[in-house]
Amino acid sequence: MNASFTESMKQKFIDLLSEMDSTIESVQSQEFSLASGGDEADQWGAERDKNMLLKMGDRAVAYRKKLLQGLQKMSDGTYGKCEDCGCDIPVSRLIARPTAEFCVVCKEQAEKSEFKKKLPVLRLM
Numbered sequence: 001m002n003a004s005f006t007e008s009m010k011q012k013f014i015d016l017l018s019e020m021d022s023t024i025e026s027v028q029s030q031e032f033s034l035a036s037g038g039d040e041a042d043q044w045g046a047e048r049d050k051n052m053l054l055k056m057g058d059r060a061v062a063y064r065k066k067l068l069q070g071l072q073k074m075s076d077g078t079y080g081k082c083e084d085c086g087c088d089i090p091v092s093r094l095i096a097r098p099t100a101e102f103c104v105v106c107k108e109q110a111e112k113s114e115f116k117k118k119l120p121v122l123r124l125m
């Protein structure tokens with residue numbers, strides 16, 4: 001991984017971080033304005049909008065945390081390394097998914113075992 005790539009990723013992370021900050025800010029301010037009355041349908045709609053906003057806010061908060069972790073890794077010099085096997089995550093993957101923590105192989109394996117864990121639950125249904 002060359003230094004200029006890390007530098008450009010760092011800039012991307014900082015941009016995304018401010019994007020998440022403004023998302024969180026707008027969620028927090030909108031949440032407040034949804035608290036006013038209206039009829040049942042309005043309230044149902046407001047409730048649904050509110051849930052959607054909260055979900056968006058949650059995602060932004062979670063993503064923000066990942067971005068901060070990524071920035072920390074960049075200063076540690078471990079950014080772009082798979083957390084499982086320690087190999088270099090391909091640049092193309094990092095461009096598509098800047099906060100990728102695992103290489104494709106480890107990610108697929110994790111998803112497979114995740115899927116297996118879910119299977120017993122699915123059988124019960």
Ligand SMILES: [Zn+2]
Binds near residue numbers: 082083084085086102
């Ligand atoms: Zn790996």
